[in-house]
Amino acid sequence: MLEPxxxxxxxxxxxxxxxxxxxxxxxxRIQIEQGAAANILAGxxxxxxxxxxxxxxxxxxxxxxxxxxxxxLTSTITEITPSSTNPLATVGSLTDYIVDxxxxxxxxxxx
Amino acid sequence: xxxxxxxxxxxxxxxxEALIWSDRSVLYSELGQLVKFxxxxxxxxALPQGAVIALEADFSPNSVALLLSLLQHNCxxxxxxxxxxxxxxxxxxxAEVEWIIKIDLDDNVSIEQTGTQARHELLYQLRDRQHPGLxxxxxxxxxxSKAAVHDxxxxxxxxxxxxxxxxTLLFLLFDHIGGINTLLHVLSNGGCAVVPVDHSPEKVxxxxxxxRIQVLPTSPTFLTLLLLSGVHQRYDLxxxxxxxYGTEVxxxxxxxNLNRLFPNIRFHQTYGLTELGIMRSxxxxxDSLWFKIGGEGYETRIVNGMLEIQAKSAMLGxxxxxxxxxxxxxxxxxxxxxxxxxxxxxxxxxxxxxxxxGQKVYPAEVENVLQAMEGVxxxxxxxxxxxxxxxxxxxxxxxxxxESLRDFRVRLRTFCQDKLESYKIPVRVMLVKEKLHSxxxxxxx
Numbered sequence: 001m002l003e004p005x006x007x008x009x010x011x012x013x014x015x016x017x018x019x020x021x022x023x024x025x026x027x028x029r030i031q032i033e034q035g036a037a038a039n040i041l042a043g044x045x046x047x048x049x050x051x052x053x054x055x056x057x058x059x060x061x062x063x064x065x066x067x068x069x070x071x072x073l074t075s076t077i078t079e080i081t082p083s084s085t086n087p088l089a090t091v092g093s094l095t096d097y098i099v100d101x102x103x104x105x106x107x108x109x110x111x
Numbered sequence: 112x113x114x115x116x117x118x119x120x121x122x123x124x125x126x127x128e129a130l131i132w133s134d135r136s137v138l139y140s141e142l143g144q145l146v147k148f149x150x151x152x153x154x155x156x157a158l159p160q161g162a163v164i165a166l167e168a169d170f171s172p173n174s175v176a177l178l179l180s181l182l183q184h185n186c187x188x189x190x191x192x193x194x195x196x197x198x199x200x201x202x203x204x205x206a207e208v209e210w211i212i213k214i215d216l217d218d219n220v221s222i223e224q225t226g227t228q229a230r231h232e233l234l235y236q237l238r239d240r241q242h243p244g245l246x247x248x249x250x251x252x253x254x255x256s257k258a259a260v261h262d263x264x265x266x267x268x269x270x271x272x273x274x275x276x277x278x279t280l281l282f283l284l285f286d287h288i289g290g291i292n293t294l295l296h297v298l299s300n301g302g303c304a305v306v307p308v309d310h311s312p313e314k315v316x317x318x319x320x321x322x323r324i325q326v327l328p329t330s331p332t333f334l335t336l337l338l339l340s341g342v343h344q345r346y347d348l349x350x351x352x353x354x355x356y357g358t359e360v361x362x363x364x365x366x367x368n369l370n371r372l373f374p375n376i377r378f379h380q381t382y383g384l385t386e387l388g389i390m391r392s393x394x395x396x397x398d399s400l401w402f403k404i405g406g407e408g409y410e411t412r413i414v415n416g417m418l419e420i421q422a423k424s425a426m427l428g429x430x431x432x433x434x435x436x437x438x439x440x441x442x443x444x445x446x447x448x449x450x451x452x453x454x455x456x457x458x459x460x461x462x463x464x465x466x467x468x469g470q471k472v473y474p475a476e477v478e479n480v481l482q483a484m485e486g487v488x489x490x491x492x493x494x495x496x497x498x499x500x501x502x503x504x505x506x507x508x509x510x511x512x513x514e515s516l517r518d519f520r521v522r523l524r525t526f527c528q529d530k531l532e533s534y535k536i537p538v539r540v541m542l543v544k545e546k547l548h549s550x551x552x553x554x555x556x
Contacts (some may be wrong), residue, residue: 021517025524027533049468053499054538058520061539065516075498 007067007102012036012095014066018058019091027051036092045090052088063098071101113182113243113263116271117298118143124301130172131305131322132218137172139301145176146183153184156222158210160185161238163229163246165203167191168214170281170306175294177212177220182243182263187234189246189258190286198256205258205431206246207231233260233427240264246430247288249385258430259385265424266388268408270295276302277325277352280318282310282333289357289381292389293328316342323350328381331361332489332548338368339488339511348373357381357389360459360475361400364483370398382457386435387422387442401454417461418444447473465494465502467534472504477537480530484523486512489547495539506537509547516542 016032019040023030028047031038039045047055056073064070077087077097087097121129125140137145158164164186168174181188189206191199193216203211207229213221237244243263248256279297281304283290297304307318316337318324334356337343354369354376361380369378380402383389391406405411408423419441428434435443447458458473465472474492481490489509494502510519520540527536 017517021521021524024521025528025533025536049500050533050538053497053503056499057503057539058517061516 008095008099010067011063011098011102012091014062015059015091015095015098018055018062021058022051022055023047025051025054027054030091032091034091036090036095038091040088040090040094041086042089059094059098063102067102069102071098073098073101076101113185113267114146114179115183116267117179117295118146120299120301121146127301128303129298130170130175131303132171133306133308135172142172142176142298145172146179149173149177149180150183153180158184158186158222160241161187162209163187163189163207163227163234164210164212165189165191165206165208166212166214167193167199168212168285169193169216170285170290170294170304171214171218173218173220174214174285175298177214181212182245185241185243187229187237187244187246187260189248190291191248192284192286202248202256202258205248205256207234207430231430233430236427237262244427245291247286247291247385255431257432259426260428260430261388261424261426266291267295268424269388269391269406270299274300276300278303278305278323278350279326279328280304280315280322280324281306282315282327282329288385289328289383289389292383312337312340312342316346316348319348319351320346325350325352326355327351327353328355328357330358331356331365332359334369335362335365335482335489336548338365338372343372349375351376353377353379355379355381357383360457362475362479362482363400364479366398366400384420384442384444386426387420388424390420390422395454401451401456403453404455411455412441413448413450414441414443416447418446418448418455418457420444463493465504467494467502467504468500470532470534472535474504477504477506477531477535480527481506481508481523481537484526486510486514491547492537497538500534503538504535505539505541507541507543507547509543509545514542516540 019030019032028051030040030045030047040047060071060073087093121139121143127139128136129139129142130137164181166178166188169192178188189208191202207227208225209227209229211223211225245261245263247259279293279302281293283293294304305318305322305324308314366378378397380394381389381392382404390404390409392402392404395401410421412419421441425442445461447461449456449458459475463474477492478490481487487508488511491507493505495505497503519542523540524536
């Protein structure tokens with residue numbers, strides 16, 4: 001089991017790697033060199049619907065492969081009400097959301 | 112008498128080989144005697160005409176002779192194979208089987224009565240006509256098997272005309288409409304059918320080399336495996352003249368590789384359905400997926416891009432599902448096609464079409480591209496519901512390499528970038544160890 005601080009770091013690395021994988025396809029432009037502050041859907045970032053779909057799927061797969069947690073990001077994120085904090089705003093907010101999923105399985109159906 | 116015409120042809124070809132099974136040759140005279148033997152035995156067993164019989168077997172001298180004897184006896188024969196171990200009881204129940212005839216791998220026969228009385232309307236229809244019937248189960252790869260009831264008198268029509276014949280491998284199974292079609296085609300023309308030991312590329316190639324097989328009726332999945340296994344480098348396949356393929360969409364890359372490797376073989380696309388039988392067909396060329404279908408007793412039309420067929424030999428209906436015919440008697444195949452004059456190209460099953468944000472994706476097209484990647488042994492593409500784009504394209508892939516999922520995903524995306532529109536590139540990629548085809552050499556999804 002990873003320490004809590006390590007989990008955060010590992011998840012952020014996974015998110016950044018997955019963003020790079022998906023944006024290389026031309027499905028978005030996200031400045032990953034900004035690390036946690038990089039915008040995904042917040043102003044300045046851009047990812048199209050296919051890119052976003054792919055991003056969530058590959059993150060789910062890599063979280064499972066590297067950390068052994070099964071999470072269902074796609075359906076839980078799309079069910080979030082617009083007034084809630086958007087986990088897809090930045091790399092940091094998405095990382096926090098996933099770490100929350102891992103720590104609290106009720107957040108996004110984690111196993 | 113349902114098979115009188117066949118018995119006459121057996122007589123005309125009595126010294127010729129009819130079957131090669133377990134490396135044993137059976138002449139037409141011997142097969143004719145075997146049919147006679149089983150006809151007498153059926154009388155002794157007091158097996159009534161019109162009875163519903165489950166014939167549970169693979170191709171063998173006794174299974175062929177018994178099938179013919181049962182048809183001659185006006186029975187309704189439900190065809191089952193050893194492969195159906197788990198579902199056999201359920202299928203027998205659907206077919207309302209009254210008698211079970213089992214033939215084991217050594218060709219030993221056992222006969223038993225079930226105590227069931229068949230009462231389905233379609234079975235009564237056959238009995239009223241005093242016609243023998245066949246019950247053939249759909250493969251049920253995407254759901255429950257459906258039992259298609261055929262009037263054998265309608266099926267046999269196309270075999271009355273004598274046609275040229277070559278030594279043929281019985282690749283398609285005993286319970287498959289294509290297997291029965293191959294068998295009847297061979298026997299009605301005095302040809303020789305060779306039963307392979309099993310359906311692996313190795314054993315099939317060995318049988319082709321040993322028996323100098325000229326015709327191989329098979330499926331695109333098997334041909335893909337044959338290429339990947341490299342058996343063509345170890346066995347002499349030079350006797351092959353015609354390879355027919357059907358049952359699923361042929362990947363263009365596979366067809367082109369086959370043509371390159373085997374320039375002397377004619378690759379011929381066939382089209383058939385459990386519900387209608389196998390139609391006569393003609394490929395535009397050996398390396399083309401465009402083909403014509405039809406022939407006597409078949410008419411085709413395209414409605415909303417989907418192929419519909421009216422066939423004299425169509426089944427009477429399903430025992431366990433509504434008949435899929437239009438009110439004017441056309442069978443809705445569910446196959447989406449492209450047309451160019453009289454020529455057709457099968458794009459895929461309508462039910463398998465993936466709608467990604469309003470854009471259509473044919474799994475076969477994506478499979479085609481992925482199959483061409485180095486290290487890809489098998490691939491199966493389908494859709495998956497997704498709340499963002501409605502559906503996404505997913506791909507299960509069996510590799511010969513030991514790449515990680517991430518490395519393969521990146522390679523796949525790079526490979527597809529200039530070959531597929533972005534919405535067709537698989538979003539979810541899964542690496543699997545198990546084979547992606549059934550024992551019938553059709554894709555599992």
